[in-house]
Amino acid sequence: MCDIAICPGSFDPVTNGHLDIIKRASEKFDKIIVLVSYNAKKNGGTFTVSERVDFLKRCLTDIPNVTVDSYDGLLVDYARKVGASAIVKGLRAVSDFEEEFQMALINRQLAPEVDTVFMVSSLDYMYLSSSTVREICYFGGNIENFVPAEIVPDIVKKISKKKQI
Numbered sequence: 001m002c003d004i005a006i007c008p009g010s011f012d013p014v015t016n017g018h019l020d021i022i023k024r025a026s027e028k029f030d031k032i033i034v035l036v037s038y039n040a041k042k043n044g045g046t047f048t049v050s051e052r053v054d055f056l057k058r059c060l061t062d063i064p065n066v067t068v069d070s071y072d073g074l075l076v077d078y079a080r081k082v083g084a085s086a087i088v089k090g091l092r093a094v095s096d097f098e099e100e101f102q103m104a105l106i107n108r109q110l111a112p113e114v115d116t117v118f119m120v121s122s123l124d125y126m127y128l129s130s131s132t133v134r135e136i137c138y139f140g141g142n143i144e145n146f147v148p149a150e151i152v153p154d155i156v157k158k159i160s161k162k163k164q165i
């Protein structure tokens with residue numbers, strides 16, 4: 001049997017912390033689907049869904065068992081559609097836990113056959129988030145240590161444009 005896991009998130013934009021979790025998950029499951037999903041608590045976001053998918057695809061070309069997709073419905077519906085047995089989420093700090101735990105319990109209620117697996121963030125990325133990257137970039141800081149080099153120019157371009165508006 002092929003063990004499929006989903007790594008869902010807003011990825012607005014993907015960071016080195018996300019990529020670390022995705023890479024480690026890809027070593028534990030046969031197939032990983034990185035899913036750009038809709039978080040009702042974050043309205044809109046900075047990057048479009050297709051930009052987020054594009055960034056992820058460009059950063060993940062070297063991991064053969066990883067694909068990227070997007071979905072605007074319930075995560076568990078997507079999991080059932082593709083036959084995934086697990087949802088993989090990264091945990092950075094205790095502050096992440098409450099919300100993640102709640103989501104895991106709700107998803108378990110909706111789809112008991114899909115387990116949520118938490119992977120603890122690597123120490124290097126404990127502090128890192130997409131919102132931090134956006135904020136550093138907005139104020140003209142260097143984001144090269146936080147996101148892969150190939151997507152830096154696109155992030156800078158979009159966020160500096162937003163600042164001018």
Ligand code: PNS
Pocket residue numbers: 008009010011037038039040042073074075076102103106107
């Ligand atoms: O990166 P994020 O914003 O923490 O990811 C949260 C996300 C997008 C995975 C979560 O909001 C989600 O699963 N959205 C899809 C809709 C859904 O299934 N909601 C019920 C989960 S409680």
